[in-house]
Amino acid sequence: MSKPFVYVTRLLPEDQLAKLKETANVEMWEKEEEPCPRKVLLEKAREADGLLTMLSDKIDQELLEQAENLKVIANLAVGYDNIDVKYAASKKITVCNTPDVLTDTTADLAFALLMASARRIAKAADYIKEGKWKGWGPLQMAGMDIHGKTLGIVGMGKIGTAVAKRGTGFDMKILYHNRSRNKAAEEAHGAKHASFDEVLEQSDFVVCLTPLTEETKEMFTYEAFKKMKRKAIFVNASRGAVVKEDDLKRAIEDGLIAGAGLDVFASEPIQPDHPLLGLRQVTALPHIGSSSEETRLKMMELCSRNIAAVLKGKQPETPVT
Structure with missing residues (x-):
């Protein structure tokens, strides 16, 4: 046989x-x-x-x-x-x-992308490689602090919970929006359940980890970004289609948010001439969330x-x- x-x-x-x-x-x-x-x-x-x-x-x-x-x-x-x-x-x-097997690895990447976006890591590395570093300056390549800030997680499944755990190591206040309460994350990491709007309005970092469904498709629109803090950073390590990319670009250009860290895109692989890649406030990765x-x-x-x-x-x- x-x-x-x-x-x-x-x-x-x-x-x-x-x-x-x-x-x-x-x-x-x-x-x-x-x-x-x-x-x-x-x-x-x-x-x-x-x-x-x-x-x-x-x-x-x-x-x-x-x-x-x-x-x-x-x-x-x-x-x-x-x-x-x-x-x-x-x-x-x-x-x-x-x-399960990729939970911690993806959480590592999501938090690393948050940190890289906040502290302008990729830009600073290019700054040296391009020969632009001529001396030390008080606000040279200045980014924003991560410790003590508010971390908003949209999609509090296993990966979201793992990201929350990492946030507690930076003394961050954890807010989350999910279709159901995650009491384990609340008890273990002090996370607080909130509405989608509350997460947007109160968070310094909004990390999207929700699965792509009919309900979550293009949930991050210009109106959503408009509710965020002007110094906030948006991080997407879930699926590109949860974001209206034209709206994200416009929100950054209009100063509604400070920047974005993106590991996923609506169409992959993203092309070098994609409008988002032309923005200095965007840190982009080639969908490497679980890539260890x-x-x-x-x-x-x-x-x-x-x-x-x-x-x-x-x-x-x-x-x-």
Whole structure:
């Protein structure tokens, strides 16, 4: 009896797929950073029993209708807004993600982005490399303090809670907005639940960590930024589509907020001529929230275990459906 077929949409290390290869015949897209072309993905999905996908892969109804053998999709991310989960469930296809293993790593990055934006770290590094440092000045590359400020978190899940924990180390007051109360975060880190408007109005740093849903799509508009403090910094480490990017650009240009730290964008990869990248008040990163070597390898291994489990008729570790 032949093994089931699994297609992986990026080139991953062989070691992380070793266990999966005991269960299935595995084929990978040949490149690590360039996405698998839609035409190839559709072709492979038609014969695949399992798919190991990235956030940039669109697993929609068109693909799922053609994937007659497909039993499981493992997404290399905690989010899964790139997958039509409801339609997959109707086809009895199991969808899995990679929660928990990336929580602290992503929280590290979100807080690092906050710090880099506040203290102008990237600009200061470029200042030296470009030969502009001619001497010390009292307000040279002056940023803003982080300690003792108010940290507002929009989306108080596991990553949000981990960011709150980091904020307490800087003696920050923690406010958060979430669709439900997070009493564990309140008890452990002194976080206080507040309305969306209250978080915007009272925070010195607003960190967005909410998943992308119909309710959160483009929730950060010009009107939202207008409610923030003029010296506040906005940080987005969730999904680019929660922000109206034209509105963010206008808000920064109009002086409504002091700046932004962005790890995600509405369309990725973002192009060098994107208007946001032309603003000196914006610190931009290439979607590296969970990108530590240790964490990414754990995510790959979890995806492999989830696919293997489903193909063996067992329960996966982290099913979405």
